[in-house]
Amino acid sequence: MKKRIVIALGHRALGTTLPEQKKAVKTSAAVLADMVEEGYQLVITHSNAPQVGMIHTAMNEFGKTHPDYTVAPMSVCSAMSQGYIGYDLQNAVRAELLKRGIFKTVSTILTQVIVDPYDDAFHHPVKVIGRYMDAKEAEAEEQKGNYVKEEPGKGYRRIVAAPMPKSIVEIDAIKTLVQNDQVVIACGGGGIPVLQQGNELKGASAIIEKDYASGKLAEGVDADILMILTNDKMVDIDRDTEHPRFLEHITVEEAKEHIAADQFGVNSMLPKICASVDFITAGKGRSAIITNLENAIDALKGKTGTIITE
């Protein structure tokens, strides 16, 4: 039976601007097509913070010349980012598969993810989105009721709430496609955060951390492997000391010990490790791999990367 894998593409595998993304998806598509050739069933997901910030800025610019325009909600910008990234990615993967004589539908599912309206994250925005702003632009954002954070020496960035994903609304559609051996892109940018109100789903002003959504997605499609592709070949510990150590193969228990020892960046590596631990713990025989695009295929063969198992 084919192994099912959820692959989460981070910033490096996607690029941050339009031309960068166009180029990056081609490089990523070649690796994703290698995985199809290796016999894996793929569910792909991705980051979106630079793209969603860019879309939000563009929508606001439009508003300046259209007085009856109301600011585009973050959930709408999130949906646009899924469409825009998914469009580039699905075409790049489709073309790469065709080049190899593989005829497989690649589609993007516009995915909504339910969040809890009482999630404490709504009171403590931490998720950085978009480009750097100068002090004047930052002040204008604050006057609109938005939150900004200063990064000394670099400028200001917008920050939004990052509530935890509770459930994936379109999970049955995603499962149907992957069960039929099609390539699916889903839960992009952590999914569009929505609040359940009776029969209605209302967009929430937030961005879900894509690593947590990736873990939920991997659970939802009952994947064998959750692969998170980020900047570095391996996760390390004691990284700010003279003796950093790469983690090759660790168990969930060891991962938990490193979490307790604050070994991981709170808004960068920690969500990747926590999502991996939750995914592995929720099933049997599962594993998670954290590495970069260049080493993805070798990591699947157990030759490199940080591999986490039960």
Ligand SMILES: Nc1ncnc2c1ncn2[C@@H]1O[C@H](COP(=O)(O)OP(=O)(O)O)[C@@H](O)[C@H]1O
């Ligand atoms: N212990 C760690 N090992 C490896 N990387 C870490 C660690 N702690 C923090 N990081 C940071 O996590 C970054 C990757 O996370 P992030 O910037 O969120 O990227 P992505 O877009 O891939 O999700 C790395 O570039 C590194 O700076």
Ligand SMILES: NC(=O)OP(=O)(O)O
């Ligand atoms: N949604 C999300 O987590 O995006 P980034 O990985 O770009 O921060």
